[in-house]
Amino acid sequence: MIEFDVSTDAQGIGIVVPRGRLTMVSAPELRQILSDLVAQGTVRIVVDLAETTFMDSSGLGALIAGLKSARQGGGDLRIARPTEAVTAVLKLTNLDKVLRPRESVESAFYV
């Protein structure tokens, strides 16, 4: 199963950490978490994928939905530290440009 850690750092950047497999089972929860963050005014979000052991197209869909709503709110959604499994999905779907992996959570908004 999957767990999500959600926090906000000192700069007001939302940090979401999915731990486990991000599939159609868990993607709706991620979609809701991202939507809630933006609704609360947290429009800069980093999704830390270092512990996301697997991601399918519905997980990708949740990230794209979050990216769109964050940008509509004047912010952005960035991903950091993807695992090999996540990187493979990003490449196969040609989304590694739209969701460009960042090396760390801390630098995701400063590089």
Add this chain to the structure above:
Amino acid sequence: MSEPHDHAPIGLDLSAPAEPSVVEAVQNELALLWEQRPDLDPGVTLRFEMGLVEILGNIVEHAFDPDTPGRLLTVAVTIEGDVVRGTLSDNGQPVAVDLSTVTMPDEDAESGRGLALAVAALDELSYTRDGDCNRWILRCGGAGS
């Protein structure tokens, strides 16, 4: 249990209601299967699992009328040598799909990537309607990969 290096055929068979939770169950079983064959190319096992999960997702989402009882799905996976094969069968509605024309949607699409991802990940994917059943055949590794 077979020795990791004798390459005796191993596999899994699972029958379950076609609900999202089946994805988790299949992935748990697959993880146990991969553990028995640590010599397999991790790229092959990852691509197979990606393809399988997408087809499972497609079946759970599309092949059934939500109000129809008896939504059943069977999953069979075998590993022989360095080839991983899967057969997914369900008793849902026929699927109108031409796998040769499946394309990746636009970057900002929030859905619709499943089949395109499965086609890209797998070395072989086919769909047939067999009587009252849908049957998906998947392969990763081996000749033509």
